[in-house]
Amino acid sequence: MTERPDRDPSRPDREGEPSEVVDAASVDGAPADELDGGDDPVLAAAGARLRAAAPTVSTEAVTAAVLRRRSRRLGAGLVAASVAVVVLATALAVRGRSTGDDEIAAPPGRVRVEDIVGSLDEEPIDPTTVRLAASVSTFADCDALIDDLRRVGAAHVGSRGFGGYDALYGMGYVNLYAAASRDAAADVDAAGTVAAGETIGTNVQVAGVDELDHVKAEGALIYDLDRRGDLRITGADDLAVRSTIDVTPGDPGPGGDRATVGEMLVAEGRVVVFGTEVETSEPVEGDPSATRASTSYLTATFVDATDPTAPEVTDRVRIEGSLVSARLVGGEIRLVTTSHLADLGFVMPTTPASVPIALERNRRTVASSSAADWIPDWRRDGGDPEPLVPCERVYVPDTFAGVAMTSMVTFPLGTGRFEPQATSIVAPGTTLYAGLEKVAISSEVWVDPIDRDRLEFDDWQTAIHEFSFAADAAPGYEGTGVVDGSTVGQFAFGEIGDSLAVVTTEGTPWDQGGEVAVDLSVLTPDGDGSLTAVASVDDLAGGRGAVAAVRFVEGRVLVSTGLFGREVHVIDVTDPAAPRRAGSVTVPGQIGYFHPLPDGRALMVGSRSDTVGTGDDRRSRPWVQVHLLDVSDADAPHVLSTWERPWAADAVGYDHHAFTYWPDRGLAMWGVTDQNWAAGNDRPNHALVLGVGDGAVAEVAVPEASRPNEVAAPCPVVEVTDPEILDVIGRDAVVLRCADADPAEVEWPRYECGSVGRDWIDRYVPEGERDGTWFLCHRASRPTVSRVLVVAGRPMLLTDQTLEALDPDTFASTAIAYHPSPMGWSGY
Amino acid sequence: MVEFAELVEIESRGLAAAVTAIVGDRHRAEEIVQEAFERCYRRWWRVSRLDRPGAWVRRVAINEAISVSRRHATELRVMQRVGTMPDRAPADPLAGLDDEGVWAAVRALPRDQAVVIALRYGADLGIDDIAATTGATPAAVKSLLHRARAALRRDPALVPYVNAEEP
Numbered sequence: 002m003t004e005r006p007d008r009d010p011s012r013p014d015r016e017g018e019p020s021e022v023v024d025a026a027s028v029d030g031a032p033a034d035e036l037d038g039g040d041d042p043v044l045a046a047a048g049a050r051l052r053a054a055a056p057t058v059s060t061e062a063v064t065a066a067v068l069r070r071r072s073r074r075l076g077a078g079l080v081a082a083s084v085a086v087v088v089l090a091t092a093l094a095v096r097g098r099s100t101g102d103d104e105i106a107a108p109p110g111r112v113r114v115e116d117i118v119g120s121l122d123e124e125p126i127d128p129t130t131v132r133l134a135a136s137v138s139t140f141a142d143c144d145a146l147i148d149d150l151r152r153v154g155a156a157h158v159g160s161r162g163f164g165g166y167d168a169l170y171g172m173g174y175v176n177l178y179a180a181a182s183r184d185a186a187a188d189v190d191a192a193g194t195v196a197a198g199e200t201i202g203t204n205v206q207v208a209g210v211d212e213l214d215h216v217k218a219e220g221a222l223i224y225d226l227d228r229r230g231d232l233r234i235t236g237a238d239d240l241a242v243r244s245t246i247d248v249t250p251g252d253p254g255p256g257g258d259r260a261t262v263g264e265m266l267v268a269e270g271r272v273v274v275f276g277t278e279v280e281t282s283e284p285v286e287g288d289p290s291a292t293r294a295s296t297s298y299l300t301a302t303f304v305d306a307t308d309p310t311a312p313e314v315t316d317r318v319r320i321e322g323s324l325v326s327a328r329l330v331g332g333e334i335r336l337v338t339t340s341h342l343a344d345l346g347f348v349m350p351t352t353p354a355s356v357p358i359a360l361e362r363n364r365r366t367v368a369s370s371s372a373a374d375w376i377p378d379w380r381r382d383g384g385d386p387e388p389l390v391p392c393e394r395v396y397v398p399d400t401f402a403g404v405a406m407t408s409m410v411t412f413p414l415g416t417g418r419f420e421p422q423a424t425s426i427v428a429p430g431t432t433l434y435a436g437l438e439k440v441a442i443s444s445e446v447w448v449d450p451i452d453r454d455r456l457e458f459d460d461w462q463t464a465i466h467e468f469s470f471a472a473d474a475a476p477g478y479e480g481t482g483v484v485d486g487s488t489v490g491q492f493a494f495g496e497i498g499d500s501l502a503v504v505t506t507e508g509t510p511w512d513q514g515g516e517v518a519v520d521l522s523v524l525t526p527d528g529d530g531s532l533t534a535v536a537s538v539d540d541l542a543g544g545r546g547a548v549a550a551v552r553f554v555e556g557r558v559l560v561s562t563g564l565f566g567r568e569v570h571v572i573d574v575t576d577p578a579a580p581r582r583a584g585s586v587t588v589p590g591q592i593g594y595f596h597p598l599p600d601g602r603a604l605m606v607g608s609r610s611d612t613v614g615t616g617d618d619r620r621s622r623p624w625v626q627v628h629l630l631d632v633s634d635a636d637a638p639h640v641l642s643t644w645e646r647p648w649a650a651d652a653v654g655y656d657h658h659a660f661t662y663w664p665d666r667g668l669a670m671w672g673v674t675d676q677n678w679a680a681g682n683d684r685p686n687h688a689l690v691l692g693v694g695d696g697a698v699a700e701v702a703v704p705e706a707s708r709p710n711e712v713a714a715p716c717p718v719v720e721v722t723d724p725e726i727l728d729v730i731g732r733d734a735v736v737l738r739c740a741d742a743d744p745a746e747v748e749w750p751r752y753e754c755g756s757v758g759r760d761w762i763d764r765y766v767p768e769g770e771r772d773g774t775w776f777l778c779h780r781a782s783r784p785t786v787s788r789v790l791v792v793a794g795r796p797m798l799l800t801d802q803t804l805e806a807l808d809p810d811t812f813a814s815t816a817i818a819y820h821p822s823p824m825g826w827s828g829y
Numbered sequence: 830m831v832e833f834a835e836l837v838e839i840e841s842r843g844l845a846a847a848v849t850a851i852v853g854d855r856h857r858a859e860e861i862v863q864e865a866f867e868r869c870y871r872r873w874w875r876v877s878r879l880d881r882p883g884a885w886v887r888r889v890a891i892n893e894a895i896s897v898s899r900r901h902a903t904e905l906r907v908m909q910r911v912g913t914m915p916d917r918a919p920a921d922p923l924a925g926l927d928d929e930g931v932w933a934a935v936r937a938l939p940r941d942q943a944v945v946i947a948l949r950y951g952a953d954l955g956i957d958d959i960a961a962t963t964g965a966t967p968a969a970v971k972s973l974l975h976r977a978r979a980a981l982r983r984d985p986a987l988v989p990y991v992n993a994e995e996p
Contacts, residue, residue, distance in 0.1 A: 041950070041978055043931065044923070044931065044935075044946065044949075044978070044981075045950055047931045047932065048846065048850075048950030048951045048953060050928055051932070051950075051951050052952075055842050055845035055846040055849060055855075055858075056856070056858060056862070057841065057845070058837060058841040058845060058859065058863050059837065059841075060833060060834040060837045062863060063863060063866040063867050063869075064870060066863065137871075138871045139871060139873055141833050141873055393873065478872075
């Protein structure tokens with residue numbers, strides 16, 4: 002706090018004393034003792050009298066005004082009946098319902114439900130009338146925060162509560178963009194260019210910021226997850242599993258296969274695995290619908306695998322909410338979660354007449370909610386819940402953009418324990434940018450999914466809230482800006498100079514038409530809570546938007562637009578203060594992904610299709626298409642070379658982790674699936690290995706993903722001859738009968754097996770032969786490549802069934818191991 | 830870490846006086862100071878972690894006060910006021926003015942000088958705090974204070990009055 006000598010306003014009035022007259026000669030030679038109190042008695046005395054008579058400002062008046070102003074922003078109608086709330090820790094408190102703006106109603110956290118509900122309009126706030134404000138508020142304590150949340154929440158809640166928070170909108174658009182500082186990127190480059198025996202990490206958007214994936218390679222080890230929820234550590238030299246360790250979040254409890262693990266980050270043998278756990282409440286007694294509320298949690302399991310043969314779980318926590326994304330920057334995890342308020346206990350109207358009753362009930366529910374209802378908790382196994390974020394670090398946008406709370410959480414990976422520091426914002430995290438020093442979240446006016454088709458939104462806008470990271474501190478708020486339109490995914494964010502930049506398209510996120518404007522905005526914090534658009538390029542596609550892919554590369558932003566992504570536009574950002582629309586190039590297909598290459602080049606991975614055959618044989622033929630683009634002259638971009646493969650499809654357009662670039666060899670590698678179903682259903686899938694370094698795209702190899710080696714069945718095979726049974730299970734099915742002691746599932750290379758239900762056995766198996774666990778197995782489809790890894794200098798294919806090592810020169814198969822991964826990661 | 834209520838307690842009265850000195854209107858000053866604290870409260874998590882939260886809120890208020898005072902032609906007022914006060918005879922021309930006259934003369938100074946005078950005498954701040962508030966160096970603040978005080982006594986607007994009182 003400011004140090005200041007105590008200068009009492011009532012100090013003796015010196016007006017009568019001789020004045021010190023400052024003559025011109027002494028003006029420039031400031032005497033050192035000039036502030037001893039007698040430097041100007043006339044002014045000092047006048048100042049003292051001014052202070053004595055000065056208007057007083059009280060804490061209560063300030064905090065009341067802040068709340069009042071926020072209420073006003075919520076919409077007209079609300080103001081007239083609005084109730085002033087005052088932070089007042091005295092007994093003055095309850096004076097009953099107030100009618101004017103300036104009256105005291107109750108202390109914070111104890112505002113009467115009646116006062117809140119009574120102050121609301123008849124209808125919930127119409128989302129089409131909400132205008133985003135580029136400002137946020139924080140509150141000094143939980144009482145002030147909850148007062149505010151109750152008030153804005155009650156003004157927005159509808160007769161069905163806050164509406165369904167469906168996965169499509171609530172989470173589906175959420176992306177995390179990450180950028181590293183130039184220093185961090187440089188470190189990685191220096192460490193990453195090991196000529197021999199190098200290990201290439203996950204393909205990330207920006208070097209130096211690692212992204213979540215289901216497989217990680219570090220040193221000569223591969224970390225991934227098996228089908229049982231175990232972390233599996235495998236040596237790249239012999240493809241042998243060094244160890245497995247259960248990383249599922251604790252005992253799933255009765256009926257529970259609901260805990261799953263998905264993705265991880267690894268640094269120096271320290272692993273954190275994120276998963277989800279759904280807790281379903283007991284049915285409400287007497288409720289004939291037997292409706293069960295479910296709450297989903299994000300789980301984090303920490304493993305110390307510094308000894309890869311003996312990994313240990315060092316911590317397990319669960320966090321209310323779900324994972325948006327996470328990044329690893331310099332040994333520190335940046336985790337972003339969202340949580341929502343599904344469990345406040347809303348009611349739904351059953352008849353038109355019950356709509357107002359339900360609305361009233363839901364408003365009361367929100368108006369009496371507690372801070373704990375809004376603030377996400379986290380809990381260590383066996384421990385008590387703790388709030389993830391303190392109330393004073395909850396930011397509330399002045400426009401209530403949604404009922405979700407998005408939290409930015411940071412903790413070191415090396416300690417092996419969850420030690421979070423967090424900052425939250427009351428907004429659904431629509432898109433997120435996370436960098437070494439900053440995180441930005443975009444949020445939009447929240448619209449109940451049920452209303453999205455019905456309501457018309459003119460001038461849809463997106464608010465972008467920027468947060469900063471500093472060492473050993475919770476993320477701090479930098480400012481908020483408002484841009485037109487919607488953001489278009491992870492790669493729509495980037496940095497130009499030191500500023501955040503974002504590519505947006507006109508319209509709402511759930512209705513992206515084909516013919517819209519596409520803009521680039523550069524946003525800089527003004528130091529006073531706002532992000533100002535310091536530069537922009539408007540409508541870069543001439544009103545013919547529909548962004549297919551975006552990438553920020555050195556000095557350029559590449560945007561592919563058009564309904565089929567046929568135009569690639571170049572924005573020249575070599576002068577960060579003046580980005581400009583430069584040239585464009587037309588390509589014969591859709592671009593799904595841009596990968597930056599040295600020398601002003603970029604690889605464009607896309608697709609096209611044509612038709613073959615005639616009559617009944619007429620079929621659509623998909624191609625994977627790859628272009629090498631030269632953007633060294635921003636005004637004259639041109640395609641140097643194109644390579645394509647028929648009857649193939651890939652996942653790179655929506656999963657950039659599927660793509661691997663080997664810088665030293667100038668190789669681009671990723672998996673493709675065979676699409677020529679008519680040619681037979683047992684055709685192998687492949688990986689592409691393309692040379693992209695010499696001004697042309699050249700095929701180096703197209704290695705096939707081999708089947709795992711055939712092994713004998715793990716349990717006795719039961720001969721099935723009954724034609725009725727064979728009709729049911731299929732002619733090529735194999736039935737296994739394992740002893741009771743065997744596990745509940747079997748893994749058999751080249752087959753997919755599932756246990757057979759007891760009722761089926763009772764029906765088809767004669768009495769006396771029914772013991773044991775029965776499995777029904779079918780031939781597995783061909784392995785599909787989910788990742789091309791380079792570990793200790795060895796390229797290898799990770800498929801849903803195998804880990805296959807390739808020769809680094811010929812890319813011929815040198816070794817293969819049965820290595821089943823959870824299903825669904827390569828299902829493209 | 831300072832509490833918000835504590836900051837209001839410590840800063841509000843002096844700041845209100847300084848802002849009054851700059852804008853010349855007590856009610857307007859009250860609004861400005863109140864708004865400055867509101868902004869401070871809305872950003873409290875951040876402001877409270879600054880070395881000098883007081884300087885932050887003062888700067889917000891003073892900036893607003895300056896922009897308000899730009900909209901007023903206060904110079905005219907001091908001319909008029911001085912012209913109508915012919916009958917007292919102190920050696921210091923300022924001492925011959927009532928308080929309103931003193932502050933009107935202050936408002937007639939160049940903006941940066943008026944601000945340092947308002948903070949020094951209105952808010953009763955030391956050189957360091959004034960420097961932290963205005964972003965100037967302590968040396969520059971001292972120099973401004975000197976020039977401001979000298980200018981007040983050489984104010985052409987005050988000269989006719991002083992001359993009239995000489996024997």
